[in-house]
Each structure stands twice: as C-alpha cells, then as structure tokens.
Amino acid sequence: MQRNKRTIHIALVATVLALNLFIAGLLAYTLEVAKERKEEEVRVTVENLSLLLDQSVSSSIREIDLSLREVQGDLERSLLEHGRLDHALLSERIARFHDWLAPIAEFKVTDAEGRVILGHAVTSDTRVSYADRSYFYEHRSADDGVTRASKLVYGRVAGTWGNVFSRRYNDASGQFAGVVTAVVPVAYFERLLSGLSLGSRGIALMRDLDMSLIARFPPLETDAGGVGSRGGSLELRDIVAAGVQAQSFYSAQTADGINRINAYRKLASMPAFVVVGWGEDDYLAQWHYDRWKAIVFFLTFCAVTLVAGGLLWRLVRATERANQRSRILLQNASDGIHITDAAGTVVEASDAFCRMIGHPRADVIGMNVTQWDAGFSADGLREIIERLLESSEVLTFETVYRRRDGGTFPVEITAFALEVDGRRVLFCSARDISARKSAEAEVRQLAYYDALTGLPNRRLLLERLEAAQAAGAKLGSRGALLFIDLDNFKTINDTVGHQQGDALLKEVASVLGRCVRKEDTVARLGGDEFVVMLENLDEREDAAARVAEAIGGKILQALRKTFAVGNCERRVSASIGVTLFGGEAGEALEEPLMRADLAMYQAKYAGRDAMRFFNPQMQADAQIRAELEAGLWSALEKGQFVLEYQPQVRGSAKVIGVEALVRWRHPERGLVSPAEFIPIAEENGLIVPLGRWVIETACAQLAAWASVPGRAELSIAVNVSARQFLQPDFVADVLGALERSGACAQRLEIELTESTLITDIEQIIARMEVLRAHGLRFSLDDFGTGYSSLAYLKRLPLDQVKIDRSFVRDILVDPNDAAIATMITVLGETLGLVVVAEGVETEAQRDCLLQIGCRAYQGFLFSRPLGAVQLEAFLDAMSPQAAAQSPR
Numbered sequence: 001m002q003r004n005k006r007t008i009h010i011a012l013v014a015t016v017l018a019l020n021l022f023i024a025g026l027l028a029y030t031l032e033v034a035k036e037r038k039e040e041e042v043r044v045t046v047e048n049l050s051l052l053l054d055q056s057v058s059s060s061i062r063e064i065d066l067s068l069r070e071v072q073g074d075l076e077r078s079l080l081e082h083g084r085l086d087h088a089l090l091s092e093r094i095a096r097f098h099d100w101l102a103p104i105a106e107f108k109v110t111d112a113e114g115r116v117i118l119g120h121a122v123t124s125d126t127r128v129s130y131a132d133r134s135y136f137y138e139h140r141s142a143d144d145g146v147t148r149a150s151k152l153v154y155g156r157v158a159g160t161w162g163n164v165f166s167r168r169y170n171d172a173s174g175q176f177a178g179v180v181t182a183v184v185p186v187a188y189f190e191r192l193l194s195g196l197s198l199g200s201r202g203i204a205l206m207r208d209l210d211m212s213l214i215a216r217f218p219p220l221e222t223d224a225g226g227v228g229s230r231g232g233s234l235e236l237r238d239i240v241a242a243g244v245q246a247q248s249f250y251s252a253q254t255a256d257g258i259n260r261i262n263a264y265r266k267l268a269s270m271p272a273f274v275v276v277g278w279g280e281d282d283y284l285a286q287w288h289y290d291r292w293k294a295i296v297f298f299l300t301f302c303a304v305t306l307v308a309g310g311l312l313w314r315l316v317r318a319t320e321r322a323n324q325r326s327r328i329l330l331q332n333a334s335d336g337i338h339i340t341d342a343a344g345t346v347v348e349a350s351d352a353f354c355r356m357i358g359h360p361r362a363d364v365i366g367m368n369v370t371q372w373d374a375g376f377s378a379d380g381l382r383e384i385i386e387r388l389l390e391s392s393e394v395l396t397f398e399t400v401y402r403r404r405d406g407g408t409f410p411v412e413i414t415a416f417a418l419e420v421d422g423r424r425v426l427f428c429s430a431r432d433i434s435a436r437k438s439a440e441a442e443v444r445q446l447a448y449y450d451a452l453t454g455l456p457n458r459r460l461l462l463e464r465l466e467a468a469q470a471a472g473a474k475l476g477s478r479g480a481l482l483f484i485d486l487d488n489f490k491t492i493n494d495t496v497g498h499q500q501g502d503a504l505l506k507e508v509a510s511v512l513g514r515c516v517r518k519e520d521t522v523a524r525l526g527g528d529e530f531v532v533m534l535e536n537l538d539e540r541e542d543a544a545a546r547v548a549e550a551i552g553g554k555i556l557q558a559l560r561k562t563f564a565v566g567n568c569e570r571r572v573s574a575s576i577g578v579t580l581f582g583g584e585a586g587e588a589l590e591e592p593l594m595r596a597d598l599a600m601y602q603a604k605y606a607g608r609d610a611m612r613f614f615n616p617q618m619q620a621d622a623q624i625r626a627e628l629e630a631g632l633w634s635a636l637e638k639g640q641f642v643l644e645y646q647p648q649v650r651g652s653a654k655v656i657g658v659e660a661l662v663r664w665r666h667p668e669r670g671l672v673s674p675a676e677f678i679p680i681a682e683e684n685g686l687i688v689p690l691g692r693w694v695i696e697t698a699c700a701q702l703a704a705w706a707s708v709p710g711r712a713e714l715s716i717a718v719n720v721s722a723r724q725f726l727q728p729d730f731v732a733d734v735l736g737a738l739e740r741s742g743a744c745a746q747r748l749e750i751e752l753t754e755s756t757l758i759t760d761i762e763q764i765i766a767r768m769e770v771l772r773a774h775g776l777r778f779s780l781d782d783f784g785t786g787y788s789s790l791a792y793l794k795r796l797p798l799d800q801v802k803i804d805r806s807f808v809r810d811i812l813v814d815p816n817d818a819a820i821a822t823m824i825t826v827l828g829e830t831l832g833l834v835v836v837a838e839g840v841e842t843e844a845q846r847d848c849l850l851q852i853g854c855r856a857y858q859g860f861l862f863s864r865p866l867g868a869v870q871l872e873a874f875l876d877a878m879s880p881q882a883a884a885q886s887p888r
C-alpha cells in the first residue's frame with residue numbers, strides 16, 4: 001500500500017514537472033522562434049536600408065559626375081576656343097552647378113600646378129593648392145577619363161570634412177591643364193543618414209574603407225564619434241578586411257554599448273561603406289514584453305499545476321485513506337463480505353466471511369460459491385450470477401451456507417455486480433440470520449401457536465380453515481369442525497388452581513392429538529375450548545358426517561376419564577359441537593366455527609358429555625341467548641328479577657320450607673325461566689351479584705315471616721352455584737345478609753349441586769362448616785346425577801339430599817330410577833339426612849316414594865313455584881289441611 005502511494009506520488013510529481021517543462025519548452029521555443037523571426041526581419045530591414053543608402057549616395061555621385069563632366073567640357077572648350085580659361089563664363093557655369101547641387105557638392109577648379117583658380121568661395125585672393133592631394137597627381141599622371149573619388153579629406157577652402165570627386169581637364173593640345181573637383185561635405189552624408197528611421201537605439205554610419213568615420217547618426221559625443229576618427233567593432237573590421245560587398249552582423253561590443261543587428265554595405269560609387277544598425281532593445285521590445293507575458297503565464301501555469309497537483313495528491317491520499325478505511329471496514333465488518341469473479345470464484349474475502357464458513361483465508365480465495373452455498377443448486381447459482389452480471393440491480397435473497405464442519409446456517413445475501421480493474425465481479429455481503437430466523441420462528445410460534453399446549457391457535461386454525469375451505473370448494477371434498485369444550489373446567493380451574501388447570505389442559509391437548517390423524521388440526525382457542533379440524537373427508541355430506549361423528553365419539557370417550565390433577569383426581573368430560581364445511585364456495589371464514597360453537601352449546605344444554613351436530617334451530621336459539629345475555633346485566637339494576645317459592649312438603653300437607661327460585665320478569669318475553677338464564681349468568685359472572693341478590697331477598701323474606709305465626713317456622717332454600725359459592729367473600733356475604741335482615745340463620749338453607757363438589761372439596765367443606773357453625777343448613781341438589789364419591793358425601797356437613805326429578809319422573813316405569821331413588825333414600829337416612837324428592841307430580845309418584853321411605857316432597861303435586869303473596873295464600877289454605885293431618 002505504501003509502495004503504491006509512493007508510486008502515485010512520484011507519478012504525480014513527474015507529471016506536474018513534465019507538464020511544466022513542456023510548457024516552459026514550448027514557451028521558450030515560441031519565444032526563440034519569434035526572436036529569430038524578428039531578428040531576421042530586422043536584418044532584412046537594415047540590409048534594405050543600407051542598400052537604400054548606397055543607392056542614394058550613388059545617385060548623388062552620378063549627378064556630381066555629370067556636373068564634373070560638364071565643367072570639364074566647359075574648361076576644355078574655353079582653352080580650345082580662347083587658349084585660356086574664360087573665368088567669368090566659367091564662374092557663372094560653376095555657380096549654376098553649385099546652385100543645382102548646393103547641398104551635395106561644392107565645385108573647384110585648379111590649374112596644372114594644383115592651384116585653386118575657380119569655384120565656390122574662390123576669389124583672386126584664394127591661395128590654396130591641391131597639388132599634394134593624391135587625386136591631383138593621379139589625374140596629372142594619367143589621362144584615363146575617370147572621375148576619382150577621394151578618401152575623407154579636410155577642405156582647405158571650406159574648412160570642413162568632405163569627400164572629393166574630381167576629373168582632369170586638358171588644354172587644346174591634350175596636355176594636363178588641371179582638375180575640376182566637387183567636394184561632398186560630410187554634412188550631406190549626415191543628413192542622408194539622419195533621414196533613416198531606426199528607433200531610439202538605431203545607428204547609421206559611413207566610413208572610409210580605412211575606417212575613418214565620415215558620418216554617423218545619431219552623432220556620438222566622444223572621440224570615437226568624431227568625423228575622421230578611426231574605429232569600428234572587430235566584427236566590422238573583419239568584414240571590411242574580407243572585402244565583401246554586403247553582410248549583416250551582430251555587434252555586441254559597440255562604442256555606445258548598445259547591441260545591434262547591423263547591415264554592412266560597401267558603397268558602389270565611392271571608397272566607403274555604410275553600416276545600418278537596429279538596437280536590440282528596440283526591435284526586441286515587443287518580444288521582451290511577450291517574454292514577460294510568457295514568464296507570467298508560465299509562473300501562473302506552474303502555480304496552477306502545483307496547486308492542481310497538490311489537490312490531486314490530497315485527493316489521492318483521501319481516496320487512499322478512504323480505501324484504507326474501506327479495507328479496514330471490509331476486514332472488520334461483521335457481515336461476510338466476499339468478491340467473486342463471473343464464475344463465482346472468490347477473489348477477495350473479509351475475515352468475517354472466512355470465519356463464517358470456517359475456512360482459513362488462504363483457502364477461501366479461490367473457492368467457488370458452490371462449495372459453501374447449500375441453498376441453491378449449481379444451476380440456480382449460475383442463474384443468479386448471470387442475472388447480477390447482466391443488470392445493475394442489487395439483489396437481496398436468502399440462502400443457506402455450509403460451514404467447513406458440514407453445519408449449515410441461514411444467511412441473507414445482498415449482491416450486486418461491479419467493475420474492478422476492467423472486469424465484472426460480484427460483490428456479496430452475507431449476513432448470518434440464524435438469530436433472526438429463530439426469532440421469526442419464535443414470533444411465528446407465538447403468533448400461531450398456543451403457548452400452553454403448543455397447539456395451533458385461533459389464527460392458525462382460521463388460516464388452515466380458509467385453505468381447507470378453498471380446497472374443499474375446488475375439489476368438492478368436505479371437512480368437519482369439532483368444537484370441544486370441557487365440562488366444568490372453570491370450576492376445576494378455580495378450585496385446583498391455574499397451574500394444575502394448565503396441566504390438565506395440556507393433558508387434554510395430547511389426548512385430542514392422539515384421537516385424530518396427523519394431517520388433521522387440533523387447535524386451542526383459549527381457556528378450555530379446543531377445535532379439531534378434519535380435512536378431506538368424503539364428498540358426500542352423510543359420509544363426511546359419519547366420519548366426524550366417529551371421531552367426536554372417540555374424543556368423548558377418550559376425555560371421559562379421571563385425570564390426575566395435582567394431588568387429586570378429577571373426572572373430566574367434554575361437550576362437542578360438530579359442523580361440516582366445504583363442498584361449496586362463498587362461505588364466510590368464521591361461519592363453520594360459529595356453527596360448531598353453537599352445536600357445542602347445544603351439547604352443553606343437553607346435559608354435557610355429549611356431542612351435537614349443528615342444525616339451523618341452534619342458530620335461532622343462539623340469537624335468543626345472545627339477546628338474553630345482552631339484557632341480563634341491566635335486568636338486575638332494573639329490578640327485573642323476582643323470587644318465587646316452591647313449597648317443600650312433609651307427608652301429604654305439612655309445608656316444612658320453600659325453595660326460592662329466581663325468575664326474570666322480562667319486559668318483552670314475560671317470565672323467563674332460570675333454566676334459560678342461569679347458565680348464561682354462570683358463564684358471564686352475573687351469577688355472583690344475582691346470587692347475592694337472591695340471598696338478600698330470601699333473608700328479607702325470612703325476616704318478614706319471622707313475626708308472622710304459621711310462617712316463622714318456614715325455612716328458605718336458596719340455590720347457590722359453584723362459582724358463587726367459591727367466591728372468597730361468599731361466607732361474609734351470607735352472614736352480612738343475615739345480619740342486615742335480622743333473619744334467623746337456622747331458617748336459611750343452601751342448596752348446592754353435585755357439580756359444585758367436583759371442585760376443591762376441602763375448601764367447600766371448610767366453608768360449609770363455617771356457615772353451619774352459624775346455624776345455616778345445607779342441601780345437596782340433583783343428587784345421583786353426578787359422580788360424587790360417597791366418601792366425600794360422608795364428609796360433607798349436609799342436612800338434606802334431594803332426589804333429582806329425573807329419577808322421580810320415571811320412578812313408576814323405570815326400575816333403575818326406582819332403585820336409584822331407593823338407594824338415595826337409604827343413603828340419606830343412613831347419614832341422618834332429610835331426603836326430599838323433587839318433581840313429584842302425581843299421587844302415584846308420591847306413594848311410590850313413600851313406599852321406599854322418602855317422606856318429604858317438592859313438586860307440582862303440591863304447588864308450583866309461587867310469588868310471595870300467592871305462597872302466603874297457599875300456606876293459609878294448607879293450614880287447616882295440615883292441622884287435619886297429623887305429621888308423619
């Protein structure tokens with residue numbers, strides 16, 4: 001990683017450097033080219049200017065030459081014609097030429113001895129001789145007809161520097177007669193040079209071939225700049241010495257210290273040369289400016305690239321750091337991250353992934369997904385890989401991984417394709433979801449299964465019912481629901497405690513499970529309610545019903561037994577409601593369940609431990625029952641309950657007491673029988689306040705009768721249901737009612753049903769004894785219908801047992817009933833209890849009962865249950881009769 005970083009760093013620095021060098025080179029090259037081009041341009045310019053100068057001088061010299069020739073002609077003509085020089089005429093001619101060439105040349109004429117005799121500014125007093133001038137004796141010695149140009153000379157007449165152009169003239173005999181000269185003053189050349197535009201540092205000069213300065217522009221105020229002074233740079237000397245016609249050169253060591261490009265040109269018309277130079281600073285001024293611009297540009301570029309490089313470096317480092325963080329994250333991530341190639345072979349993997357599948361990292365790199373994925377086939381995995389590689393989607397799916405030790409565990413994969421180093425790879429992140437799965441299973445268990453029994457709960461039952469209904473509607477097959485409710489479970493639960501009650505429910509659950517096939521559903525709805533769902537029964541309704549009936553019977557049989565509940569044993573039975581479902585579409589989901597529930601109630605009403613199939617009447621009954629239940633609560637507040645009293649008679653006429661029977665004076669339905677509403681009140685809990693009201697009312701009645709002769713002896717028996725009796729404050733309630741009313745406790749009798757006894761017998765006995773200690777009496781109702789053990793019966797502090805009216809009804813025709821009635825009578829007498837036969841309707845029944853030894857009766861034969869007022873009338877009517885008959 002460090003090496004990589006260094007490489008990037010070096011590459012970055014090299015790039016910035018190379019870029020800057022390139023730009024610097026490019027700028028330098030461009031500048032150099034521009035400079036060279038400029039220098040070439042200047043060179044051409046100065047060469048042209050030097051050529052121009054040469055041509056200007058030549059042109060002037062040509063005019064001078066013509067003038068000299070003219071004057072020569074005039075002089076020779078004068079000598080020929082006059083034998084002497086006509087001074088006046090010649091002076092005039094010379095003056096004319098002088099005027100014509102005034103700025104350029106001054107004409108003079110000498111005689112054969114060199115004396116100046118005619119010409120500009122020449123008078124008779126002029127005593128100047130040119131005899132020592134080189135051109136003079138050159139002319140004298142050679143009549144060659146040429147115009148000679150002298151070197152720079154100092155004018156003896158004018159007193160100024162100049163170059164002399166001269167011609168020879170001959171006398172009539174052709175002998176040398178003198179020379180005619182034209183002096184070109186240096187001022188002329190200076191003017192010529194100053195006409196050139198060469199910038200502030202330019203130069204134009206003219207020298208003799210022996211390097212004497214003829215003219216210079218601009219003038220130089222030093223010795224080297226004086227006319228006639230010899231000088232010139234080394235380069236110039238070399239050029240002059242080489243004798244070339246023209247040449248440009250660069251001068252660096254000049255007299256004025258200015259570097260220039262110069263053009264040297266030897267003049268064609270006189271022994272001199274011109275040099276035209278252009279100051280470097282002038283012609284390179286723009287270039288210098290451009291160079292500065294280039295430098296500024298380069299520096300800016302340098303700065304920009306450095307900054308960009310720096311930023312890039314920081315970016316690289318930031319990316320590197322991010323990569324490092326990513327690597328750390330990858331290695332430390334709790335999810336199993338791995339990257340595979342297109343074939344599913346691992347190219348990179350996190351530590352967590354290696355730990356996950358239990359292989360060392362060295363093994364993992366190079367492993368193929370098929371080696372650890374146990375959730376998909378090789379084809380399936382290939383399909384997923386292809387799908388990922390072909391799209392840019394992120395896939396999340398669940399699968400199963402296999403560890404090195406062969407163990408498997410569920411994982412959730414998030415995978416997508418990405419491009420690494422130019423090739424498509426798959427990024428996969430695997431999360432171990434074992435905990436989530438087990439939590440989900442737990443949640444599912446909680447959501448769909450009953451925590452106590454582990455059976456499916458209502459929700460799962462409904463789901464399965466829905467599926468079964470759908471399947472049934474499709475296939476035409478039928479199913480059955482068996483709604484099972486344990487009889488008296490509430491009482492058992494209340495007496496043995498919830499823990500034991502729960503254990504009993506678990507036992508019941510396993511019994512139910514054993515009664516059905518594996519594919520059937522046994523569910524617990526709550527409390528003691530179970531539902532068995534049978535599926536795929538016959539298509540024919542009757543055949544399906546037969547199967548359901550058989551299973552129901554089997555369940556009834558299996559539950560009809562004694563279960564060990566804690567330390568004691570409890571007899572259990574169940575009521576089962578059965579209904580069929582399926583075979584037709586469109587039935588509401590809960591409909592079969594409601595039907596089975598209604599049928600179950602029907603089984604309950606039928607005396608429990610029974611099974612009933614649903615029929616439509618049940619629906620109507622249920623409706624009525626629901627209405628009753630709704631009105632029951634407010635009935636107590638509205639005072640709609642009344643007590644009727646049914647006399648209990650000893651012998652044939654002596655009323656020994658009455659049984660208080662509650663009625664509901666329903667505003668619409670009239671008097672409602674307790675047989676209808678007491679079971680409902682027991683179920684919904686209203687029995688507790690209702691029972692309290694019955695006792696209060698009975699006590700009040702006793703207190704009212706206590707002072708009335710003939711009534712004071714009467715006792716009132718009140719029915720107390722198990723649920724009421726087992727209320728913790730039942731004893732206090734009864735004693736409170738007695739106290740408040742002032743009734744005599746000995747006159748109050750409590751009737752318990754046999755079902756009460758199947759609950760916690762010890763507690764019941766304890767309560768009975770407390771109340772008995774206060775003088776209350778106890779009667780056991782419906783004796784013989786339940787399963788009371790005689791051993792318990794012996795222990796109960798009872799005063800009276802009642803033979804159930806079901807035995808009395810058929811006592812004359814059914815020997816069994818007669819035998820049971822006899823047994824109860826004998827048993828009662830043996831235990832010293834009063835035996836009262838219920839439901840005595842006929843004399844024959846009474847006689848039969850009398851015959852077997854039962855002397856106390858209750859029944860329509862004597863009286864129906866009566867309101868208090870009617871009862872009093874009845875008692876009054878009975879008194880003489882009773883008085884007439886002696887008690888037995």
Ligand SMILES: Nc1nc2c(ncn2[C@@H]2O[C@@H]3COP(=O)(O)O[C@H]4[C@@H](O)[C@H](n5cnc6c(=O)[nH]c(N)nc65)O[C@@H]4COP(=O)(O)O[C@H]3[C@H]2O)c(=O)[nH]1
Nearest residue numbers: 661662673674675694719720721839840841858859860861
């Ligand atoms: N067929 C026929 N029936 C006769 C004859 N003599 C009496 N009966 C009826 O037999 C039932 C006797 O009451 P039970 O067995 O305690 O049965 C009672 C009792 O278990 C319950 N009950 C009535 N009042 C109360 C109450 O205040 N509290 C409690 N917990 N239950 C009550 O309701 C049950 C039914 O009461 P009722 O409908 O009043 O029915 C009464 C009564 O009217 C007869 O000769 N022939």
